[in-house]
Amino acid sequence: MKAAPAVVLALVPASLVLGIAFGSVDLAPAQLSDALLGRGDEIVREIVWGVRAPRALAGFACGGLLALAGALLQVLLRNPLADPAILGVSGGAATGALAAMLAGAAAAGVSVSAFAGASLAALAVFGFSLGRSGWNPYRVLLTGVALASGFGALVGLMLALAPAAQVQGMLFWLLGDLSPAGDPWAALAVLAACAAVAFSQAGALDVLMLGEDKARSLGVAVTRLQAIAFGCATLATVAAVLLGGTIGFVGLVVPHLLRLSGVHRHRALLPLAACLGGSLLAIADTLARTVAAPAELPVGVLTAMIGVPVLLVLLARLR
Amino acid sequence: MLSATGLGLSAGGRELVRALDLSLAPGECWALLGRNGSGKTSLVHALAGLRPPQAGAVALDGVPVAAIRRNALARRVAVLLQDEESGFWGSVVDFVALGRYPRSRTSFARDDEALGEARRWLAELDLADHEAQAYRTLSGGERQRARIAQVLVQDADILLLDEPLQHLDLRHQGLVMRTLAARAAAGKTVLAALHEPGHAARHCAFSVLLYDAGRASPGRSSDMLTQANLEALYQCRLEAAGTRSFLPS
Numbered sequence: 102m103k104a105a106p107a108v109v110l111a112l113v114p115a116s117l118v119l120g121i122a123f124g125s126v127d128l129a130p131a132q133l134s135d136a137l138l139g140r141g142d143e144i145v146r147e148i149v150w151g152v153r154a155p156r157a158l159a160g161f162a163c164g165g166l167l168a169l170a171g172a173l174l175q176v177l178l179r180n181p182l183a184d185p186a187i188l189g190v191s192g193g194a195a196t197g198a199l200a201a202m203l204a205g206a207a208a209a210g211v212s213v214s215a216f217a218g219a220s221l222a223a224l225a226v227f228g229f230s231l232g233r234s235g236w237n238p239y240r241v242l243l244t245g246v247a248l249a250s251g252f253g254a255l256v257g258l259m260l261a262l263a264p265a266a267q268v269q270g271m272l273f274w275l276l277g278d279l280s281p282a283g284d285p286w287a288a289l290a291v292l293a294a295c296a297a298v299a300f301s302q303a304g305a306l307d308v309l310m311l312g313e314d315k316a317r318s319l320g321v322a323v324t325r326l327q328a329i330a331f332g333c334a335t336l337a338t339v340a341a342v343l344l345g346g347t348i349g350f351v352g353l354v355v356p357h358l359l360r361l362s363g364v365h366r367h368r369a370l371l372p373l374a375a376c377l378g379g380s381l382l383a384i385a386d387t388l389a390r391t392v393a394a395p396a397e398l399p400v401g402v403l404t405a406m407i408g409v410p411v412l413l414v415l416l417a418r419l420r
Numbered sequence: 421m422l423s424a425t426g427l428g429l430s431a432g433g434r435e436l437v438r439a440l441d442l443s444l445a446p447g448e449c450w451a452l453l454g455r456n457g458s459g460k461t462s463l464v465h466a467l468a469g470l471r472p473p474q475a476g477a478v479a480l481d482g483v484p485v486a487a488i489r490r491n492a493l494a495r496r497v498a499v500l501l502q503d504e505e506s507g508f509w510g511s512v513v514d515f516v517a518l519g520r521y522p523r524s525r526t527s528f529a530r531d532d533e534a535l536g537e538a539r540r541w542l543a544e545l546d547l548a549d550h551e552a553q554a555y556r557t558l559s560g561g562e563r564q565r566a567r568i569a570q571v572l573v574q575d576a577d578i579l580l581l582d583e584p585l586q587h588l589d590l591r592h593q594g595l596v597m598r599t600l601a602a603r604a605a606a607g608k609t610v611l612a613a614l615h616e617p618g619h620a621a622r623h624c625a626f627s628v629l630l631y632d633a634g635r636a637s638p639g640r641s642s643d644m645l646t647q648a649n650l651e652a653l654y655q656c657r658l659e660a661a662g663t664r665s666f667l668p669s
Contacts, residue, residue, distance in 0.1 A: 179507060308521050312505040314470055319574070320494030320522040365509040 105362040106369065109377045113161075116380035120157025120387045121149055125394045155285050159344055160386035160400070161379035162288035163279065164351050166341035168378020169295055171352030172371055173334040176306050177327060178238045184353040185338040187245040192252025193222025194342040199259045199271050208281055211274075212343055219339045222248055227331070241331075277348030277401025279386050291340040295333045296375050302326055303368035348401040350408035351378050361415045381407070421445055421481055422467060422497070422578050422609060428475030428634075429462045436462050438634030439476070444578065449604035450611040451620030451641065454630030455654055460613040461502055463630070464582045467611070468499040480578075494522035498576035500567060502583050502613075512558065512566050513538050513551040519573035534573070541569040544599060546592065560587040568596060572603070579603060581612040585619065594668025597623040618667045621645050629653050 122133055126148060135141030136149040167185055174183040185191060197218025201211040225248060230241040260271060273280075299306075305326050308316045313323050341348070355378040356370065364370050382400070385407060389400040422444045429437040436459025444450060444467075454460050465471040467478055469485035478485045480496060488496075498519070508515050513535060520534035542551050545565040550558065558566060564587045571579060584600065585593045593616075601623040604610045611628075614620050620627050621641055628638040631653060637644070651658050 179505065181507075304521060304524075308518055310505065310508055311518065312501075314465075314501055315504055317470055317490060318468055318494060318497070318499045318501070319519070320491035322490050360509050366514070 112380035116383040159285035160383040164382025165375040165379035167352040168355035170337040172356040189248030194219035276399035354408040426476030451624035498574040500581040519570035
């Protein structure tokens, strides 16, 4: 399927336009084009540039970060089921965020606490996995899984203890929700930086698919490469989680969609994963905002509803 | 010239190789023979700089391999490992072209040259019809030949191969041995861990025999591959198999 890269690249502007065109207020095409060009009604301009464009970009950044992290982790751990959530970072962030909500912190406090939780989890995975004899993918996996289930228990405990009025906000955070996402520029900058660093290692990542010893014999400094890729994946996951909470399936499904359509070299896979993950999440978020408008659905539910059947169909077609 | 001096290797508390002195010169084809568990793989890994020896050192043209940067070493020494990951997603020709990585390091490099080399070696190893196939769908023997093609594509001066003939049928065993011998004749250094002394006698002028308890003896195949030595090596009685044992011509 040679068409995959072109389709993915075309999705990027399409998804952003969709995110700007649709919302709880209906705008005519003429109003939209005026506002995009900086003309016309001031309220419409504010809706387009002040509300919808940042939200669409936040969705794009979040999805791109998750898909990039997923693609990196899948080659790093040589495990097709690797997903940003297995780093334990999402669990750490969720625990931090819910603890802050329980303590009655404001949005900024929730973000800081989520960041602290995510960093703690990342440090723990790093610390336990980089042993005396170098890197051990299985230890990364097991440490991540152990931490994630520990954090899961803490999250459950806080949900049980929380007053009823707070539980809905917590659930939205846990299911993934972009409505509190503010300025997307920091996340977009992290996305660009992580994608550039990961892309610079694309050839070495291809070789790493052959196994660590083989990669060494082909001239790859494996431990250094793993540290770079793991660092990128962690940073990307933290940035995504801070923006949108724990949004599942994007990181797992998007790299597989690309591989199943014939993209497997990392110099194509990594940038396309960032683009496709971003587009899909921007589209999912547009749906989340409009399907039950004026109410908003948690976007994480929609990514699962879209991602799971698509992956299953592709898997069924493969042999 | 790849040389080991006073090399000592042990694994799992067992001494595999003791005080081995070995020099592999350009143009030489070496067979590495020994029982299961005698240390063939450990020796290949040590020579390739993939594991540090317990004693002694491995040097490439006098420079310890441990002191050579990975990418510089990869342009001089290629190694076929016994077990490799089989989870490669791409096509056979893409798989083989990865062997070119040490020579084309940037993501932007055109890979026409790598693909050309990959196709050439796939054709040499009887896999030309499979180049577009997904690597995962190859049979065990086809996969083994693709892995050998990947090593040849690397175009290193020294080729270390751990059981290159595993999974191969008789015809392709002959093809691979002839290809390796031709590389040696073209000035490369070849060392292959083998289980069939007949191939060693026919294609490799030199042999290293790894006996029990760390004793290793290198030398000319014509001197080394005697019935007495092989009986001591494999610890079983051997007999000439007469007219019902065959090797590819």
